[in-house]
Every structure is written in C-alpha cells, then in structure tokens.
Amino acid sequence: MKKYIIQLFVISVLLFSLLPGWGQTAAADTKNRLDIKIEAGLKGKAQYQRGFPVQLTITNNGEDFAGDLAVTIPKSYGSVGNMIIPIDIASGTTKTISFSIPSIERDFLQSQSNNQNVEMFHLYEGSWKDGKEVTIDSKLDLLPNYLPEDRLVLGVLSTNPDSLNYLKLSSHLGNSPELIQLDQEDLPKQSTGFEVLDVLVVHDYSIASLDQDVQQALMKWIEEGGRLVVGDTPNLSSKLGELANYLPVNVTETKPLTSFTTLEQLGQEPFGGAALEAAFGELQEGAEVLFSENDLPLISSLPVGEGAVTQIGYDLGSSKIIDWKGNKALWNTLFASIITAGAQDPKAQHMYEDFSQQLSDITSMFQSLANIPLSVLVLLFVLYIVVVGILLYFVLKRFDKREWSWIIIPVIAILSSVSLYMVGAKDRIGQIQTSTSAVVSLNGSGQGSGHGGVSMLSNDAGTYTMTIDSNLHPFPTGARHHFAPGSEAFYDSVPIIEVKEQQTVTSFRDVEFWTPRSLGFTLPFEEYGAFESSLVFDGASISGTITNNTRYSFDELIVLNGPSHFKIDALEAGDSKEVSIKTSKTNLFQPLNEQTIFSLYGYNGGPFLGNREEEAKRRLLEMSFWSGLLSNNNSEGQAGLFVIGFTKDHLVDVSVNSKETKESNLHLFAQALSFELPADQSISLNVALSHPDVNVITGQLHFNGVLRGEGFIDGTAGTYEFNYEVPSVLQKRGFEVKTFKLSNQSSHGNIASYQIFNRKTSAFEPIEISFGNNITKEQIDALIAENRQIRLRAVTTTNNGPIAVPAVTIEGVTKP
Incomplete structure (x- = not known):
C-alpha cells in the first residue's frame, strides 16, 4: 500500500x-x-x-x-x-x-x-x-x-522668471494663482499638454528658438481657448516668431510714459518716480483696447479662435514695475478682463456634460436600427393569420387540395421571415455606414471651431478600425462597459488608439453584429465662411437680408432673438434671403431661453421619440444653448441675435477599415448677428441687462451661475462686483435713459446686501434691489458711467449661500 x-x-x-x-x-x-x-x-x-x-x-x-x-x-x-x-x-x-x-x-x-x-x-x-x-x-x-479646481494656473516663460514673482500676489475669483515657471524642456509638442495652463505669461523669451512642433502646439492651444499675455521687450516680433501674427498691436514707436493715470487707477497705488518706457502702435483688425494711457493703447487684446492674446505695452520685468505696490490690484483687474476676452472662462468649460458623449448618443442612433412600430407588427400578424388561417383554407378547399397546406404554410412562413429580415437588414448589410454630427461656432469673420462625434455601424462581427485626422483629437466615446475595471475582459474591450502619419487609427475589437461604435472629436479653429447680414430694427420687427457665405448649403436656417424666431426652409451656399422677425421693444435684448427651443422642437420627451431627425436637431440646439454658445455674452454687442443652420453636407473625412463609408451627416452652425437702428428716427426701448461680468473683490467664488444663464452666484463671505454694459448698438447710436430699475432674478434666495457705484462721488453707495420707482434724471446720470457701464457690488458676511445677481432694466429713447 x-x-x-x-x-x-x-x-x-x-x-x-x-x-x-x-x-x-x-x-x-x-x-x-x-x-x-x-x-x-x-x-x-x-x-x-x-x-x-x-x-x-x-x-x-x-x-x-x-x-x-x-x-x-x-x-x-x-x-x-x-x-x-x-x-x-x-x-x-x-x-x-x-x-x-x-x-x-x-x-x-x-x-x-x-x-x-x-x-x-x-x-x-x-x-x-x-x-x-x-x-x-x-x-x-x-x-x-x-491642483485645486478654483485656482487660476499661470505659466511663466522668461529668461528671468523670478522677476515675475509678484504675480503670486494677485488673485482671480478670490483665490491666489498657481505659478509654474517653465523651462524649454517642459514645453509639450501637442496643444493638449498646454491645457494645464489658464494663462501663459511670456517675458523676454525667444519663442522663435523653440522646436517648430512646440510653436505649433502653442498656437493651437491659443486657438482652442488658451490665453497668452506678452510684455514689451526689444525685438518683440522677432522673438515671438509665428506668434507675432497674433499680437493685437503693431508696435511703431517706443517712448517714455510720464503720465500714469490709468496705471494708478488700476493699481490703486501711486506710480511716482522716473518715466516708464512704453511701446505704442496701430491696432490689428479685431483687436480691442482694454486700457489706454493718454488715448494710446497700453493693454490690448486680440481674440484668436476661442482664446486670446493680450499685449502689455511695457516691460513686465522692469525694476520700476517690480517695485510698484499696485501690481496686485492691476493683475486682478487684468485677469478678470482677459479671462473673458475672446473666449469663455476656461473654468466653465467643464460645467457642462461632455459634448462628445452627447454627440455619440445622437450619431449612434442609426435610422436602420429603429424598431418596426408595434402597430405595423400587429397589422402584419393579423394579415398573416388572415392569409394562412382563412384565405388559404378556402382556396385549398375549393380546389380540394387541403393536403398542400403541409407545404404551402411552411413556405409562406419562410418567405415572410426572409422578407421581414431583408426589410430590417437592407440598410445594415453591404457598405459600412457612418453617422456624423457637429456643433460649429462661427465668429462672423469667416473662422470657427466646434465639437463633433462620429459613429460607425458594423455589418459583421469582428475588429473595425476608424481613421480620422489627428488634429481633431479623436477619442473613443459612448462606451458601455460590462466588465469590472481592471479585469482582463475589460482591458480587451477597450479600443486601441494609434497615431500614424497625422492620422489617428482607432481599433474597436470584438464588435458585435449590427452594433455602433463612436468617436468624439474637436473641430479646430479654421476657415468655414460666415453669414453676412444687413438687418434693421424698426420698432416692431428685425428685417433685412441674410447671405450664406459659408462653404455649406443649409436645409434649414433659424434666426433667433430672445423668445422670437424666424425660419428659413433652405439657403444654398452663396444665396441670400429676406428675413423678418417679429419682436418687441421689451424683448429686443432679452437672452435666448429654453422656451424658444421648446417652441421650435417641443419638450424633451425621452431619447429619440417621434421624428429622429427633428429630435437630433433639438438635442444639438439644446447642447449649444447649455454650453453658453447662444448666450448674450457671445453675441455682437450683446444684441441677443443669432442665426443657426442645419446642414447635411460632408464635414469630416472618416474611413472604416481603410474604406469609404455610406455616410449621413447633421451639423449645427451658429453665429451671432448684429442689427442697426433706423436712421433719423428715435425709438423708445426697454433693455434688460441680466448677464454681467462677475469679479471678486474679497472672498472666494465657488459657483458662477451667470455663465449658465442663472441669476445667482455662490461664494464665501466677501464682496463681489457685477459689471453691466449697455449694448454697443445703443452706445453707438446714443441712448438717453429715462428710468432705471433693479430686480431680483434668482429663485434661490439671497444672503447679500448691495451697493452701486456713483460716478459723481466716485464711491459705492447702499441700494435696494427694488430701487428705481422714483429716480431722477440726475441720479441716473450718476449711476451710468460715461462708458455706459453700471457697477453693482454684493456684500455678504455669510459663507456658502446663494447671492442673487440683480437684473438691471433701463428704459429710454435712442437719439436720432
């Protein structure tokens, strides 16, 4: 044993x-x-x-x-x-x-x-x-x-970065910035790597000496929403290389600055002593003077795509600047200006759901995947019963061939099944299908940028590769993982991403039969064309001509103004059409709201109920609205006038398994429009200003609801300033204000008291939100500055509560 x-x-x-x-x-x-x-x-x-x-x-x-x-x-x-x-x-x-x-x-x-x-x-x-x-x-x-999410991140590129340490004393939205001193070896070769930064400050540094890949990545980062701040230095244009084309001012002279009125106002400190060398010149087209000294542009900004370049006309590392105690207040104001100059606040970019995920929901719902309606199935079943159970019986009985039913009934069943299969599969077999949707924002000067998504529908089981331009930053999206993260099954289900000769190839493994797979992508800042308009408000409607100078033909065009809209059935590339939008003096400057979307496409009744194309249009329009694309802050002169168009034209090249596909497209293009007031005629208007710029004087801002169209903010105890601006179309024409009212537009409560700036006393004075019933002309002149701005402050001693952002309503008459 x-x-x-x-x-x-x-x-x-x-x-x-x-x-x-x-x-x-x-x-x-x-x-x-x-x-x-x-x-x-x-x-x-x-x-x-x-x-x-x-x-x-x-x-x-x-x-x-x-x-x-x-x-x-x-x-x-x-x-x-x-x-x-x-x-x-x-x-x-x-x-x-x-x-x-x-x-x-x-x-x-x-x-x-x-x-x-x-x-x-x-x-x-x-x-x-x-x-x-x-x-x-x-x-x-x-x-x-x-880094903390409420902190502004500053990058510094300088031959003497320690000279800019005074930037650490500044703040944005009540928080001190994170300062990162960068060396040449730190700089990424892809624009995605620069997204760590909110603002990059360049001082006496040769951008032109960097690798071409780094320079291109930096330029693309600006176009995609980055902010570049450049101080003056000898041979500035040659040091910036290709970035010199983005400078707001073409410097023509350098001279000593002896008057410091603007600097002292911004810095709230005297700027005594010797003269300061400053550079001046001519503004580029599209550039804006943020602050001037003696009517000369001292600090200017140029929008570039979704970002902006800000040029300061003096040496940031000058000993006179370094020793000045006003730097903190100046840069606080400057950050508040440049963060909204030419682009949305980057801190707000991730308030909203990911565009790519939403777009993949739209593109992955192929029409060929739609289920046959229940009513049709019931009708077919009844017809089958009638034919097989009744009609066939009487026919065979008449010819005394009822035994044939053993053959005919199976044949009918097989033919019916094959027919139903072919009807359902006719769009799923053969050439691979792709569906693409994008939201494109046009700047009115011929350029634009946006977000997109593309889905392919498999016609067999196996591995599929989707190839798209790497400059679009494609990435798999719309995933529904059924395996635990970290498991081998999960890893095998994740798509493979390879970059080959400026093309990104994404391999989707183990794709099931008749199943969609999706990619999200961004559309870089480039030429798309623009809508040209000649519109006039006559007191009851906005009328005129819109011309399609884009490369695309639109199946449907809609002009939006507050709660009003006007539909154009179609507008081919290069064509023009007359429009007339009925509106009122009260609604003329009102921001777009959800009710406008509902009036166009109805309420959200769930995913793709009813007409799929109309549902997709509603979803694209909602995405544009909630992302802030259609807010008054993005309209020309805060006019609240936009044109949106839906096109099915080809926009992005995509191949599947290195082959062309049967593609379907639906894209939304949006652009702000402007209008004029009738010449030699006065018009009385009611203007509501509800979306001010928000600045933090003291305290910390946790949530800025203004960026989402909500009438409140949330922050710690402190003082918050709201700056309202009279629409530029009224500034240009001249507008005499007759009445001035404040109202609470928030339903979330309020923990603050308010002050308003009196330009005659140069001080902030207490005010009630209900203020404005018996206000005199002299008081109005004192509250509205010469630059047609109104400054309010909210003061709270309570932490973490809703602070109402009042709406300012002014009524008056335009000058003839």
Missing part, C-alpha cells in the same frame, strides 16, 4: 510539472522587461478634466527591445482608450518619450469590485496585435498632482 501511495505522489508531481508556469522561479515572472519612470503634468501638476503632458524615462537593462506600450486612458466613464506608444530601445540605454493625453477620470482608476487599482500599462514585444505581452511594473500610473 505504501508503495502505491509513493507512486501516486510521483505521478501527481509529474502531472503538475506539465502545467504552464510550473518550475519557473518567481523572480522570472516578476522581472520587468523595461524600467519605466513617469512624470505626468507640467512640473508634475495638472488640472482635473484637462489634458496634460507625460514624459517616460525608459531604461533597457536587457537585450534590444522593439514593441508597443499600451497606456489605458479613462478620459471619462464612457470614454476609455488604450493609447499605443511605439518603443524601440537598444540594450543598456536610456530613452525619453514625451506625449500628451486628453484627461483622466481619477475615480475610474479604482475598481469598484475588487478595490484594486486599474493597471494602466501593458507592454508588448513586437506589435500589440501579436499579443505577446511582457512584464513591467504593474503599479505604474499617470496620475499627476491635481
């Missing part, structure tokens, strides 16, 4: 030794093929839901290696991709690889099922397609040091 037990034990050992991995040492399993060190962010710092650069330092202590590194990037819960980084490194060497990623959803990296971190790196010898994975450190991650 003992002999048999020994024999059984030996046989068991031999059998186990045949299992994979038996007999290998633990060290062999855990030895990393490459040693990888990671620096994520600019100087290790990043902003939540923003892109950032990544630098890998790779050391190869083994044999020569060539392969792919797959980096799992969870941009959001519904948008995850594996970015492929090719690696080719010789034995015994160290190599540095830099790239940028769009953003990372921090909470996604923690698996909810097993409470373990998601493994973000997978290394393959050869191509990832071969699946020969080798061992690397499983604890590697891309998480940078995330």
Whole structure:
C-alpha cells in the first residue's frame, strides 16, 4: 500500500510539472522587461478634466527591445482608450518619450469590485496585435498632482522668471494663482499638454528658438481657448516668431510714459518716480483696447479662435514695475478682463456634460436600427393569420387540395421571415455606414471651431478600425462597459488608439453584429465662411437680408432673438434671403431661453421619440444653448441675435477599415448677428441687462451661475462686483435713459446686501434691489458711467449661500 501511495505522489508531481508556469522561479515572472519612470503634468501638476503632458524615462537593462506600450486612458466613464506608444530601445540605454493625453477620470482608476487599482500599462514585444505581452511594473500610473479646481494656473516663460514673482500676489475669483515657471524642456509638442495652463505669461523669451512642433502646439492651444499675455521687450516680433501674427498691436514707436493715470487707477497705488518706457502702435483688425494711457493703447487684446492674446505695452520685468505696490490690484483687474476676452472662462468649460458623449448618443442612433412600430407588427400578424388561417383554407378547399397546406404554410412562413429580415437588414448589410454630427461656432469673420462625434455601424462581427485626422483629437466615446475595471475582459474591450502619419487609427475589437461604435472629436479653429447680414430694427420687427457665405448649403436656417424666431426652409451656399422677425421693444435684448427651443422642437420627451431627425436637431440646439454658445455674452454687442443652420453636407473625412463609408451627416452652425437702428428716427426701448461680468473683490467664488444663464452666484463671505454694459448698438447710436430699475432674478434666495457705484462721488453707495420707482434724471446720470457701464457690488458676511445677481432694466429713447 505504501508503495502505491509513493507512486501516486510521483505521478501527481509529474502531472503538475506539465502545467504552464510550473518550475519557473518567481523572480522570472516578476522581472520587468523595461524600467519605466513617469512624470505626468507640467512640473508634475495638472488640472482635473484637462489634458496634460507625460514624459517616460525608459531604461533597457536587457537585450534590444522593439514593441508597443499600451497606456489605458479613462478620459471619462464612457470614454476609455488604450493609447499605443511605439518603443524601440537598444540594450543598456536610456530613452525619453514625451506625449500628451486628453484627461483622466481619477475615480475610474479604482475598481469598484475588487478595490484594486486599474493597471494602466501593458507592454508588448513586437506589435500589440501579436499579443505577446511582457512584464513591467504593474503599479505604474499617470496620475499627476491635481491642483485645486478654483485656482487660476499661470505659466511663466522668461529668461528671468523670478522677476515675475509678484504675480503670486494677485488673485482671480478670490483665490491666489498657481505659478509654474517653465523651462524649454517642459514645453509639450501637442496643444493638449498646454491645457494645464489658464494663462501663459511670456517675458523676454525667444519663442522663435523653440522646436517648430512646440510653436505649433502653442498656437493651437491659443486657438482652442488658451490665453497668452506678452510684455514689451526689444525685438518683440522677432522673438515671438509665428506668434507675432497674433499680437493685437503693431508696435511703431517706443517712448517714455510720464503720465500714469490709468496705471494708478488700476493699481490703486501711486506710480511716482522716473518715466516708464512704453511701446505704442496701430491696432490689428479685431483687436480691442482694454486700457489706454493718454488715448494710446497700453493693454490690448486680440481674440484668436476661442482664446486670446493680450499685449502689455511695457516691460513686465522692469525694476520700476517690480517695485510698484499696485501690481496686485492691476493683475486682478487684468485677469478678470482677459479671462473673458475672446473666449469663455476656461473654468466653465467643464460645467457642462461632455459634448462628445452627447454627440455619440445622437450619431449612434442609426435610422436602420429603429424598431418596426408595434402597430405595423400587429397589422402584419393579423394579415398573416388572415392569409394562412382563412384565405388559404378556402382556396385549398375549393380546389380540394387541403393536403398542400403541409407545404404551402411552411413556405409562406419562410418567405415572410426572409422578407421581414431583408426589410430590417437592407440598410445594415453591404457598405459600412457612418453617422456624423457637429456643433460649429462661427465668429462672423469667416473662422470657427466646434465639437463633433462620429459613429460607425458594423455589418459583421469582428475588429473595425476608424481613421480620422489627428488634429481633431479623436477619442473613443459612448462606451458601455460590462466588465469590472481592471479585469482582463475589460482591458480587451477597450479600443486601441494609434497615431500614424497625422492620422489617428482607432481599433474597436470584438464588435458585435449590427452594433455602433463612436468617436468624439474637436473641430479646430479654421476657415468655414460666415453669414453676412444687413438687418434693421424698426420698432416692431428685425428685417433685412441674410447671405450664406459659408462653404455649406443649409436645409434649414433659424434666426433667433430672445423668445422670437424666424425660419428659413433652405439657403444654398452663396444665396441670400429676406428675413423678418417679429419682436418687441421689451424683448429686443432679452437672452435666448429654453422656451424658444421648446417652441421650435417641443419638450424633451425621452431619447429619440417621434421624428429622429427633428429630435437630433433639438438635442444639438439644446447642447449649444447649455454650453453658453447662444448666450448674450457671445453675441455682437450683446444684441441677443443669432442665426443657426442645419446642414447635411460632408464635414469630416472618416474611413472604416481603410474604406469609404455610406455616410449621413447633421451639423449645427451658429453665429451671432448684429442689427442697426433706423436712421433719423428715435425709438423708445426697454433693455434688460441680466448677464454681467462677475469679479471678486474679497472672498472666494465657488459657483458662477451667470455663465449658465442663472441669476445667482455662490461664494464665501466677501464682496463681489457685477459689471453691466449697455449694448454697443445703443452706445453707438446714443441712448438717453429715462428710468432705471433693479430686480431680483434668482429663485434661490439671497444672503447679500448691495451697493452701486456713483460716478459723481466716485464711491459705492447702499441700494435696494427694488430701487428705481422714483429716480431722477440726475441720479441716473450718476449711476451710468460715461462708458455706459453700471457697477453693482454684493456684500455678504455669510459663507456658502446663494447671492442673487440683480437684473438691471433701463428704459429710454435712442437719439436720432
């Protein structure tokens, strides 16, 4: 018996030794093929839901290696991709690889099922397609040091960065900025990497000496919403290289500045002593003077795409500037100005749901995936019963061939099934389908930018590749993962992203039969054309001509003004049409609201109920509204007048499996319009100003509801200033204000008291929101400044509560 037990034990050992991995040492399993060190962010710092650069330092202590590194990037819960980084490194060497990623959803990296971190790196010898994975450190991650979300992030590029340390004393929305001093090796080669910054300040630095890739990335970052601030320095244009084309002022002379009235007003401190050398010149078309000295532009801004370049006419590192105590107040005011100059506040960009996710919901609902209506199915079933159960019986009975029913009934059943299948599959077989939708904002000068989404519909099971221009920053979206993050099944379901010769190829693996897969993308700032208009308000309507000077033909065009709208059935490229929008003097400057959308396309009754195209239009219009694209702050002179158009023209090149597709498109284009008042005629108007600029004097701002069309803000105890501006069309014509009223437009309560600036006493005075019933002409003149601005302040001693933003209503008469 003992002999048999020994024999059984030996046989068991031999059998186990045949299992994979038996007999290998633990060290062999855990030895990393490459040693990888990671620096994520600019100087290790990043902003939540923003892109950032990544630098890998790779050391190869083994044999020569060539392969792919797959980096799992969870941009959001519904948008995850594996970015492929090719690696080719010789034995015994160290190599540095830099790239940028769009953003990372921090909470996604923690698996909810097993409470373990998601493994973000997978290394393959050869191509990832071969699946020969080798061992690397499983604890590697891309998480940078995330900065507080309410903090302005300033980058500084200077040959003497310490000279700009006074910027640390400034604040924006009540918070001190995060100052990052950058070196040449820190600068990313993709615009996504610059998203860490809200503002980049350049002082006496040669941008022209940087790699061309870095210069292009910096220019694109500005076009996509970045803010660049440049101080004067000798040979400024040559130092900026191609960025010199974005300077607001073409400097023609430099002369000593001896009067400092504007600087002292901004800095709230005297600027005594010797003269300050300052540069002056001619404004570029589209540039705006923010602050002037002796009627000469001292600080100017030029909108560039969704961003802006601000030019300061003096040396930021001058000892006279460094020693001046007014820097803090000046830069506080400057930040409040440039953050809204030419673009929306970047801190507001992520208040709203991700455009890509919403667009994928639209594009993935192919018409061919629509279910046959229940009423049609019932009708077909009844018809089948009538034919098979009744009509066939009487026909066969008449010919005395009832035994044929054993053959005819199965044949009818087969033919019916095949027919139903062919009806349902006619648009799903053959050429692969793609559906694309985008929202494009035009600036009126011929340029624009936007967001888009594209989906493809598989016609068979397997792997599908979608190829699109890398400049569009494509990324998988619309994912519905059925596996726990961190599991092998989850990793295998994540799309693969490769960049090949300026094209991004996304591989969707294990795609099911007749299933959509989606990509989100951004449309860069480029030429699209514009709508030209010649419109006049006559007291009852806005009438005139609109010309389509874009490259696209529109199936439907809608002119919006507050609660009013006017539809144009179609407008081909190059054509013009007459429009007439009935409006009132009260509604003329009212902002667009949800009721306008509801009047056009009805209420949101759920996903794609009724007409799918009309539902998609409503969704695109809602996205434009809630993103702030159609707010009065984005309209010309705050006129509240917009034109939107829907086109089915081709916009973006997309191929699937390297082949052309059967494409369908639906895009929304939006542009602000302006109108004139009739010549030689006075018109009485009622103007409501409800969307002021918000500045923090003291305290900290947690939420700015004005950016979302809501009438309140939320912050700590402190003082908050609201600046209202009379529409420029009235400033240009001249507007005599007869009555002045304040009203509470918030339904969230209020914890503040208010003050209004009296320009005659140069002081803020207490005021009630209900103020304005018996106001005199002299009081009105004192409250409305010569630049047609009204300044209110809200003061609160309570932390974390709603602070109402009053609406200012002025009634008056235009000058003839």
